[in-house]
Amino acid sequence: MDNKIFDAVVIGAGVVGCACARELMRYDLSVAVVERESDVCEGTSKANSAIIHAGFDAVPGTLKARFNVQGNKMMDDISRKLDIPFKRCGAMVVCLDENDIPKLQTIYDRGIANGVEGLKIITGDEARALEPSLSNNICAALYSPTSGIVCPFEMTIAYAENACENGAEFFFRNEVRSIRKDGDIYTVETTSETFRTKMVINCAGVYSDDVHAMIEKPDFEITARKGEYLLLDKSAGGLTKATIFQVPTKMGKGVLVSPTVHGNLIVGPTAEDIESKEDVATTKDGLDTIRRVAALSVSDIPYNKVITSFTGVRATSSTGDFIIRNTDGFIDAAGIESPGLSSAPAIAQYVAELVCAELHPQKNGGFKEERRGIPKLAHLSFEERKALIDERPDYGQIVCRCEQISEGEILDAIRRPLGATTLDGVKRRVRAGMGRCQAGFCSPRVIELLANELGIPQWEVKKNG
């Protein structure tokens, strides 16, 4: 790598880093993405609410407000072009106390100021008519039709695959150790390579302050804020049609209850600032809190149908807003906490503009903006599914019973560009092991497929990392 000078090195292969890489490939630029883990989507992007927010939460005038609303509007187009599941299921912010109704109005006003469309304040009865499982405590709600749900894994993977297909180079297991600037060129040293580049794009999530500190003392600080979640079986997925948020009360910010784009039910998160950026442990208190608080807005959540719980870590910035700016060829995309997933498409576009303003690249005439995902056999019609299996018999061999994922889909996940090398990698690409038995039945078989494809013994196949 010593002689090559990249136009841009993106640090971090989360949703923001991968989206940035993809947007940069619209231009005649050489781009490297360096990632400390062995796969994309290994940090904040893999453990969050999976919501495409409408944009009524952020304070008007902030980058959060701007990119969230913009990102939300881009999602239909992006989900089509990148072939990822996205559903505008709508959202409700429910009010549990009459005294809090003015807060609902404030949220509404913010939404209007931010340019969110279709917002409406409705009564508790109207809310319950739309969502029969809402509790009787609810006295009013803000209804937002443009809110949606997405698969954050597939979104990140799709961005990465499309970037890769258009020529971005990905370097995994490369943790950045130092960055220095000599003249116009940055040198980024990782645990295994040295990259020279004209620009650096810092998408390092909870570590974005640490990465920034490699060139200068940052004027911001990132606190890791932990959020715990419960995920329920698909048989509970229909409990609500829309995402149900709570108006923040003196008791706290509240938790959400939402269908996922795959038909499960997600409940969470907690919010707790933590010392270690690596602390993704769930806690008894956290999980108990979620159960208790969610029950305030949605009745009869069948907690006996929980199939897993997990913790995500959000990059909370001391400035309260996203930090996205170019300082002398070093672009920060830092402090990307919620609504980061929703904002990622717009952030990436903006970062690409910042790069273009500096490097003035030509358009990439060969840019291929569409990506086809791995076929989801379980979601096809009988005829489509039959035709695909006739063509590729391994699509007829079911490996993951719960999600009905075939051997063919798993092999696709491993064999594609930036393919899976771990059990979690397979799970995030095709959902094998994501169901109610949580990989009990399919993991020995998936391990065997990974071992065969990677040419390693079964006992060396890792869950992650």
Next chain:
Amino acid sequence: MDKHSLVIIGGGPAGMAAAVEAKKSGIDDIVIYERDTQLGGILNQCIHNGFGLHTFKEELTGPEYAGRFIGQTEALGIHYETGSMVLSISSDKKVTVVSREKGLRVVEADAVILAMGCRERPRGALNIPGMRPQGIYTAGTAQKMVNCEGWVPGKEVVILGSGDIGLIMARRMTLEGAHVKLVAELMPYSGGLKRNIVQCLDDYNIPLKLSHTVVDIKGKRRLEGVTITEVGKNGAPIPGTEEYYSCDTLLLSCGLIPENELSSNAGITINNTTNGPVVDDRLETNIDGIFACGNVLHVHDLVDFVSEESGRAGRNAAEYIKNGGRKENSAKCINVTPGNGVRYTVPSVIDTANLTENIHLRFRVRDVYKGCSIEVKTGSETLLCRKKKIMVPSEMEDVILKKELLSASGDITVSITEGGA
């Protein structure tokens, strides 16, 4: 559309026993769909002995027990298709099945027997807090790795839950050179059979800590250790009793759940206690011509009982088919209600007008009962009272009610009573 008299979903012990008996009862056009590459189900990974004492009056390993039924299935010329996964069943008994060889198709059946077995309760459903590293497996998954794939998933092992597979795996991992540090059980009694406690733990000096559970899991990529605490009567951890065990493997043996997603989607009523279909004495579900048996119906302790039950399902399905799908007029159905100390009964409905066999009533008790009696009553009349030295939730109880006794009976209740006959 292909058509068969009898479609059996699952080629484990339940499916095979049902097929054999249906064939012997005169049904020729049978197909078994098995999702694995061979018949036998979970028995194929149960290489320990202890199977078959009731059925064959000798002690067999799992694969040997399965082999006996595979032999009968083949000798009777029963058609089976492996690598075949049933994706859905409609209420009019159209079965959608997929396989590598035959692709995706819909098969119509006169009768269907559900024999899909059960799955293990995973970590997520147990709500154990902590990290999510590599090294946490359900006991059955580890068993598959060790016995079928030929590699051992770890060296320093803690087992949570004293279900039979966990006990068996404590011994198995020990024999493979791993150090099993302890088996922790949330309840004040074991979840497995007494003989397995003796043969798998006591014989190898593996401690069993009752009323203990895992409250934290450490390790980012690979499991580093777990924290175990004692729990009080209410199941809540007792502060100050925490003990840390370093380990690279945590095996979970915390209960089995009948796999009834196919059944629910077909519109079959599920019993919330067993998580299996509600069935009558013919083992028929609320949908005419769909029967259930084995661990998909309720979780059994012994495969011998699965075979016996499934044979009955096979005979009853055969009867149904021979009657042209017409049910005998169910003039007189009585309900079987679990009373004091009884969690559930199978069956929960008996058609007393058309009894062809004595009724095998199987159930589990709620707690440990010493010197108590099983009492079956209709109204104030006692139909059966049997004293038992000990009854435990982990061992299924079984009473046989003579059909003559039931023909004039009303609804019946099964209870555990102090003392008794």
